[in-house]
Amino acid sequence: MIRRTAVLLLLLGLPALTPAARGQSAPAAAASAPDFARLEAEQSAATGKPGPRTVPGRRIPVPGPVGPEVQATTAAPDRAPALDANPDGAAEWKTQIGRPAAQTAAPLPALRERLGVVSTPEPIGGVKAWIIAPKEVPERNRNRLLVHLHGSSGTDPGEAGTLEAVLMAAFGGFTVISFGDRMPPDAPLPAAMDDAMAMWKAALTLQRPENMAVFGTSTGGAMTLALMLRAKQEGVKLPAAIAPGTPWSDLTETGDGDRATGWLDGVLVSSEGCLTPAARLYAAGHDPRDPQLSPISGDFRGLPPAILTAGTRDPFLSNTVRTHRKLRQAGVDASLQVFEGLSHAQSLSDPEAPETREVFGEIAAFFDRTLGTEPRGR
Incomplete structure (x- = not known):
């Protein structure tokens, strides 16, 4: 369940x-x-x-019924040379992940300024975190609070992990806590989930759970689900809603997964590169069927309403569909949105793309329907 940072600036190419x-x-x-x-x-x-x-063997054209931004990123060279590798040892893992994390972090200050968002570093529950909010929070959201579990791979991407939180704050008008947990290779399972639980308990002292939601993409989506399972097991209050984006919810590789989309996706590319060894690095010998690693193995009964997001070229589309079906089978109010032509977490790659605004607009509307607005103490 190693998390992958969504790089903000993808190489652009001409559509085929x-x-x-x-x-x-x-x-x-x-x-x-x-x-x-x-x-x-x-x-x-x-x-x-x-x-x-x-x-x-097939030649897959760039999808036609999508915006020019998605066409450009879909036609761009994939990131196989940078991300489809199996680093030898902790130092090489950190080097490999450090480069895309730095690329993502560099334009964030300018992006926040352009979108009217402020980011303030502030530890929550003893865990490194950032409080991210619009300069003017809409009245309806002033008693609401979102918790963001970032996606990345191998090591803590620091500020780079806040990209998704910045987009949610800007397009949804919410205050968001985005936290940076301990990550492998220095801290494998259960360190990240211990940090997530400590941060969630602390966040519950800041706002009513009825007014809160948890969201994240890729491993952040899987951790969203795993956090719900752990909180339920420990008798800790759950939020009013969750939004697991293209969750890496199954490490056993038993679904269709990238067997159907491998080498078509332009972000993860193929599990034959770094995904499988990265998962082993994080699991550190634990059974991959453990619900804290593969939350789809857990009991979803009693989980809050959920909205899930994926794309037709996403290797985790199968994981997302299976997670949605299991939530529905458990009696959870769950919605699924799948976008034409999008690779894994590609909605994070271009803040100006209509698809990005639509993804976050749908999630924000879902939160608006499910979250309360009453202030604390009532």
């Missing part, structure tokens, strides 16, 4: 020319390929018996 752009529909282009009859016969023979499916 799709068959439709050439005046030919995609199905027609495929059917007119000279070797289609041979390929069809081979695939029919291969899939004519039970067993795993072997998918032939």
Whole structure:
């Protein structure tokens, strides 16, 4: 459950020319390929018996029905050279993750200024944290408080981990606590969850739980779920709502996962690179089915209303869909939004993209429906 920092500035590239752009529909282009009859016969023979499916090599065009920002980032070179690697030892892990974390942190001050957001470092429950809020909090949100569990990989990204909290504060108008927990390779399981629990207990002294929500993306999404399971087990009050974004909710790799989207996603790229070894680094010998590692293994009954987010190119789309179904089966009010063409956590890559504003707008509207507004003491 190592968390991956969503890099703010992705390399931009030109969209590939799709068959439709050439005046030919995609199905027609495929059917007119000279070797289609041979390929069809081979695939029919291969899939004519039970067993795993072997998918032939394909060229996937940049999706058409998305905004130009998503088209550009989807067409950009993937990050395989930087992120699909298996570092040798703690020092190499820190170096690998330090570079994208620094890239993400550098433009944050200018982004906060442009979006009208203020960030104040302040420990919460003995854990490093930032209080992030709009310069003017809307009246309806003045008694509301969100807790953000950041996504990253390998080591604590520090301020870089607050990017998602900045976007939520700006687009949703909420005050957000974003905390920086201890992370591997120096502090594997259960350090991060111990920190999350300490911070959550402290946050409960600041606001009514009925007015609070917890959210996060990638491993931050998985930790959101794991925190709910632990709080329920320990008899600690739960928030009014949660928003696990594309959660890494299953480390056992038993779902479709990136088998369906590997090398199509432009962010995580493939679990054959650093995802699987990073998960082992965090687990430190623990059973990957432990609900604190793979919260989908836990009992979701009694969890608060949830909204989940993923994209059609996201390797964690399967995890997100399965988590949504399990929440529904447990009687939880759960919504699922899936965006065309988005790779893993790609809604964090460009604050100006319409899809980014729509993602956060949907989550903010969900929180607005589920969170209370009464001040403490009533």
